[in-house]
Amino acid sequence: MKYIKQLLIILLVSFIAEAMEYFIPLPVAASVYGLILMLLGLMTHIIPLEKVEGTADYLVGIMALMFVPPTVGIMATVDELKQMGVALVVISAVTTLIIMVVTGKVAQFILNKKKKSEGGNGS
Amino acid sequence: MKEFLTGSLFFGVVLTLVAYEIGLLLKKKFKLAILNPLLLAAVIIIGVLLVLDIDYETYSEGAQYISYFLTPATVSLAIPLYRQLDLLKKYPVAILGSVAVGVLTAMVSIFLMSLLFGLNHQQYMTLLPKSITTAIGIGVSEKMGGIVTLTVVAISVTGITGNIMAETVLKWFKITNPIAKGLAIGTSAHALGTTKAMEIGEIEGAMSSLSIVVAGVLTVLAVSVFANFL
Incomplete structure (x- = not known):
């Protein structure tokens, strides 16, 4: 219940x-x-x-x-996929890694800066 | 036999669950990142459907009920988010700043690579919303004139890439802060990446879920600008 x-x-x-x-x-x-x-x-x-x-x-x-059923949907889009399949996979995979690294680096940079300025208050 | 399967309500669901369980088992047994349960399940299902000569629509008739829960599950991401709310209040600049830069990076990199591959406007619109969660991405693609089914595939490729590569890539680039890790994974690889972030840790998972929302909203706005470029 x-x-x-x-x-x-x-x-x-x-x-x-x-x-x-x-x-x-x-x-x-x-x-x-x-x-x-x-x-x-x-x-x-x-x-x-x-x-x-x-x-x-x-x-x-x-x-x-x-996400399994939508992914299997790839078999229903074979024609469109023939036209841009390679581009789709390469662009999707490569940009994912670029976005991950840039976002992570920027976040870490801001967080470290904040930590430093907080730590610096005492000294 | 084929007639029975075509009319069956439960065939698609059972096949999906069995394939996913096999995927989980293989991942557990071999402990290789490339053995992603989603990827394995999709390959197994496509194989079975091809062998039995059953088309996607027939499979989807039953299997769609699994995806039916995608929106309630996305809504449920509010719960891990709520548990980590103090963290969010503590680091608003880092969170909003990095996700905004991440979304901008997504738009620019997809635009440049689309130029490189000589894609047309429709194909470009198909890929622009590929880093956000399916439920939002579908809406954007549809509205902007992309090919919705292919957007779903691009979103899945993105999620699987993020899920498989996250730990390695973050290690290579020395991104070690749990908050930064979560933001990086969620912004680049949406809900599917978030399942990996949750495996890594509760803070990573919460940050990743938060990024899905922030990145989703920012992408909706950014796409309407970047749509004019190609």
């Missing part, structure tokens, strides 16, 4: 998010609205953490599985 109620809350938030996507004329997906709504709900304690925790952790844990 507990998990049914938790799932209900998560689906209800998803449903409200779906409505927001439909009625708000911005190119923002339901999942973004939903994530923000859920976070606001938790922060304001309208949704207590223990009322969603178990089911939410489970869903997050099996998220990779949910």
